[in-house]
Amino acid sequence: MTLVEQSASLTVNNTSSNSTGQFTEDENQTLMLLRTNKEKLLIEIQQIKKEITEVTSRINELQSEVDRHTEPKVLDAIELFNQGLFTDCFERLVNVQILTDADSPVEKANFLASNVTLINLEKFHKYLYKPGNQDVMREFLCSVPIEGLTLLDSVRKCFTSLMFNEAESDVITRIYKFISQSYFRQNPEEAEKVFGTEDACEFAAGAIVFINTSINNSKVKEKMTEEDFANYGQCREVKEMTPNERGIPRDYLISVYRELKRNPLQLTSNYNINKSVLKQGNLYKEGGQYRTWKKRFFVLHSDFLYYYVHADDEKPKGIIVLANLEVRPTSDSSRKFCFELVSRESRDKLPQVIKATKATDGGTHVKGKHSRYIMSASSDEERDEWIMAIKDTLKVDMVYALLQWREQNKLNQQQQAATASF
Known part of the structure; x- marks a missing residue:
């Protein structure tokens, strides 16, 4: 009651x-x-x-x-992209009404940013680094949230978001340019105060990468000093880029130099870009073919559950798409504190294969074949924490769903009334 x-x-x-x-x-x-x-x-x-x-x-x-309708279409398009069929990928997305314009740099950039963890890294760079796709790269970098950050932290975040490893000098120059444009868009007051122009900001972005290499690369014998770097912002070429030839403030460049000595810029790829970690830790996972239990390091994001062989591995061993899944406690004769992931569509039907990918020995990712993932925690408390964390990612927009239901219910009532009137 x-x-x-x-x-x-x-x-x-x-x-x-x-x-x-x-x-x-x-x-x-x-x-x-x-x-x-x-x-x-x-x-x-x-x-x-x-x-x-x-x-x-x-x-x-x-x-x-x-x-049921969206996820397979997205995964099919990603598979085309990973085969290098870029045009086919975006045309497919338009045909299934996920994108509205196959030529829109903004839509393409948003698609890549949303699905980057499922995209082949080599194909990702091949597409973005192509000169004809520089508008997509610009929109991709401008979509990286850097509001309120310093230029140094913005450079750090943008290179991480690109999963940057190495590129030709003209590509790197474009990256500096687009970071500068994004910084002026998202931090106009600070950008105007420190740099004055996008050209000066672009120069500073390049200088950050340059001085980072000078300070932290053991192969560089003659390292630039803090005083030399501070004077860099007052040279004639830089002054000509700034309003009233004021240059870039010495105090600002000194702070950048000291921060890079304390926390070097890591220009390496990172698989978990732009994804806030909701929970992470070691769990035992049951294998699909031989049913053996192996220790894996799991990382939970809002859309995916990653698992790594080791916590410090750069690339995941597998990626589980959380859409349309249920998480619940389960039991197993060989392990305690177990929980499982299953498809919601499996309730009254035959088991449905969960959307996932797994790395082969060669490093490529193939589609998973599991209809059920079982993990084992170290205690009841830890198991319940994982279940609650995953459940939080599976929540539905209640307001939207209620409006949709009422709209459909209203339509049904109108149809019934029309039928009764005959």
């Missing part, structure tokens, strides 16, 4: 326990009104319960429908 029901029942029951002879006529009328309101309230409560049940059911149907 709900709190509202208990309250109504208690009010009426307490009132009923007194003889009606103890009340005046007005009080007896109030008593009758309370009883009537209780009956109406209970009817409304039952109606709300029914609506909640229907809404929940409709939410599950909507989510399943979206996942």
Whole structure:
């Protein structure tokens, strides 16, 4: 019984326990009104319960429908991209109405940013570094959130987002240029105060990478000093880039130099770009073919669950797409504290294969074949923490789902009324 029901029942029951002879006529009328309101309230409560049940059911149907139609189309397009069929990839996305314009740099950049962890790194760089796709690279870098960051941290984040490893000098020059444009877009006041122009900001981005190499690369014998770097921003060429030939402030460049000595810029690829880590830690995972248990390092993001052979590995051993999955406790005769991931579509049907990829011995990723992933934690508490963390990523937009359900329900009622009128 709900709190509202208990309250109504208690009010009426307490009132009923007194003889009606103890009340005046007005009080007896109030008593009758309370009883009537209780009956109406209970009817409304039952109606709300029914609506909640229907809404929940409709939410599950909507989510399943979206996942069933969208995810395979995205994965098919990614497979085309990973084969180097870039034009076919974006045309496919337009045909299935995921993109509206196959030539839009913004849409292409957003697609790459959203799915970068499933995209072949070599093909990713081959596409973005091509001169004809520099507009896509610009939009990709401008989509990296750097608001409120220093230029140094912006350079750090943008190179990480590109999963940068190495590139030709003209590509690196374009990267500096686009970082500068993005910095002026997202931090206009700070950019204007420190640099004044995008040209000066572009120069500073390049200088950051240059001085980082000078300070931290053991192969560089003659290292630039802090004083030399501070003077760099006051040379004639830099002054000509800035308003009133003011140059770049010495204090700013000194702070950059000291920060790079303390925390060097790592220009290496990083698989987990632009993804906030929701939870990470070691779990044992049951194998699919031989059912053996192996220790893996798991990293949970909002859309994917990654697992690595070792915590410091650069690339994941496998990636599990969390869309349309359920997570729940389970038991196993050989391990304690287990939980499993299964497809929601497997409830009343044959087991459905979970969307996932796994690295082969050669390093390439192939589609997974699991219909069930079982992991084992070290305790009940740790298992429950993983289950709750994963469940939080599987939540649906309740407002959107409710509006969709009401719209469909309204349409159904109109159709029924039209049918009844004939």
